[in-house]
Amino acid sequence: MYTQGLDARAEQGAPPSPRLVTEDEARLQGRFQERVDAEEKIEPRDWMPEGYRRTLVRQISQHAHSEIVGMLPEGNWVTRAPTLRRKVALLAKVQDEGGHGLYLYSAAETLGVSRDELVGQLLSGKAKYSSIFNYPTPTWADIGAIGWLVDGAAIMNQVPLCRCSYGPYARAMVRICREESFHQRQGYELMLALAQGTPEQKRMAQDALNRWWWPSLMMFGPSDDQSAHSAQNMAWKIKRFSNDELRQRFVDATVPQAEFLGLTIPDPELRFDAGTGHYEFGAIDWTEFNEILKGNGPCNRERIEARRKAWDDGAWVREAAVAHADKRRQRALKKAG
Amino acid sequence: MSTDLKDALFGYALRLGDTSLVLGHRLSEWCGHAPELEEDIALTNVALDLVGHARMLLTYAGELEGKGRDEDRLAYRRDVFDYRNHLLVEQPNRDFGHTIVRQFLHDACAVEMYERLCASKDETLAGIAAKAVKEVRYHVRHSGDWLVRLGDGTDVSHAKVADALGRLWTYTGEMFERDEAEQALVAAGIVPDPVELKAAWTARVEAVLEDATLDRPADGWMQKGGRRGEHSEHLGYLLAEMQFLPRAYPDATW
Ligand SMILES: [Fe+2]
Ligand SMILES: [Fe+2]
Ligand SMILES: [Fe+2]
Secondary structure, three states: OOOOOOOOOHHHHOOOOOOOOOHHHHHHHHHHHHHHHOOOOEOOOOOOOHHHHHHHHHHHHHHHHHHHHHHHHHHOOHHHOOOHHHHHHHHHHHHHHHHHHHHHHHHHHOOOOOHHHHHHHHHOOOOOOOHHHHOOOOOOHHHHHHHHHHHHHHHHHHOHHHHOOEHHHHHHHHHHHHHHHHHHHHHHHHHHHHHOOOHHHHHHHHHHHHHHHHHHHHOOOOOHHHOOOHHHHHHOOOOOOOHHHHHHHHHHHHHHHHHHHOOOOOOOOOEEEOOOOEEEOOOOOHHHHHHHHHHHOOOHHHHHHHHHHHHHHOHHHHHHHHHHHHHHHHHHHHHHO | OOHHHHHHHHHHHHHHHHHHHHHHHHHHOOOOOOOOHHHHHHHHHHHHHHHHHHHHHHHHHHHHHOOOOOHHHHHHOOOHHHOOOOHHHHOOOOOHHHHHHHHHHHHHHHHHHHHHHOOOOOHHHHHHHHHHHHHHHHHHHHHHHHHHHHHOOOHHHHHHHHHHHHHHHHHOHHHHOOOHHHHHHHHOOOOOOHHHHHHHHHHHHHHHHHHOOOOOOOOOOOOOOHHHOOOOOHHHHHHHHHOHHHHHOOOOOO
């Protein structure tokens, strides 16, 4: 999963430094934009503006980090899944998310950064990941709510990215989106089992919806008038729809699903506008979103600590693998010599 | 099939199913915490396979028993003394090296067993084995390769896996224990002979230990009891965690 534009505000303090554009560069930029406008894919060896490269590295690596950190809140329930079928499904989902992280790190590497460097940025706290994973998963229903809402919101964000102008990212996204929609259906099916279950199970499902609804809406990033990078990213065809458009689509798709479950969306202002054909919803509390971005979410510290611990505890293993590969190489050389 | 043989086969399927389930659970505890991303995915993959095997085996055990218990009833509603898994697999995770040693000692036995079970005179068991064996062949290669890497890696990694080997060796005898019920299954051509299994396991383990530059521990006193439901203290905590929801909400379906 991934939050579009999640760092739009955090980055405002550092505008790109103005520099002179040479005639050559102007011509290259013109040609680049023509190709993008013609919906041609930009490939790793093609010329691209530095800003385009930087934006993509940031966005793709944030997305990759989100997949990896996202394994933690859901991994929290793999040992407690209530049936063996659910256990297998959850393990497979968390494994898929790890796979998404892998493809995305590979896509980022085509832009000239290494995975180690990017992981280093995550562990040092320099890089961001989707804030949604800084919320806890205290009950089993959270696993359903994450699949239904969080994977659901991710799909809204990511389906347009399948047509992103950068080839390797677009291609990674096609495969990822297929799996995310499977996760979404699975999450919804889990919620349905709870919503149709005992009163206690139904309460569990409603409680999870209450906690995940607003954070899911925040996954689409700040409102359009607050979003710093939107216009340029649209021109580059990294972004196709505005944050507010995508959020509206998500609400329109999700409200009827909640109704089918017999659950109540925790928004007293939510109503269907027959004139526009859309749901109107209440104002989002961006204070909470900004606090979580600053590191004050319920699980920010735990998530990064867990990633750091896995990395640090694994250091001797990675060193051993390198040492062993060296030994083998040397033995092979000796044999050949 | 005679009632005695059926009972024996129920016990056998239960032991295999419980062993797969408990080891799958232990591996799944790594999910999100492995030394590198590829390994996180690989360990989860093995965990998935093992829980998958457990589902087939427990379902079959329930059918043999004929009391209407399905895979979930068996997995989630039995206490420690009714679990039949090997003690080896319930040993808690320590470091990655310990996990690899535990896994390899198990996989080397599992692969030899499933290879032979493919020819079982019991069709259902043979069918399960035919599915499982493909995955278990990959498991043993994965854990064996890691054992070699760690054993023949750095001084630190060598010391860690050597320590784990010393801790876990005492649990290996149980995998080849023989009892009357199992002997009847062997005689009926339903399951492989543990004596033959042990020889094949030993050859496999010794070959990998040699590549890993590790010494084979001496066969001292072997801890036993899993097949009689006599477990370590660790299994109760594992079950408490695993069974929490069905125990807390006994009337619920999920
Ligand atoms: Fe995603
Ligand atoms: Fe994902
Ligand atoms: Fe997903």
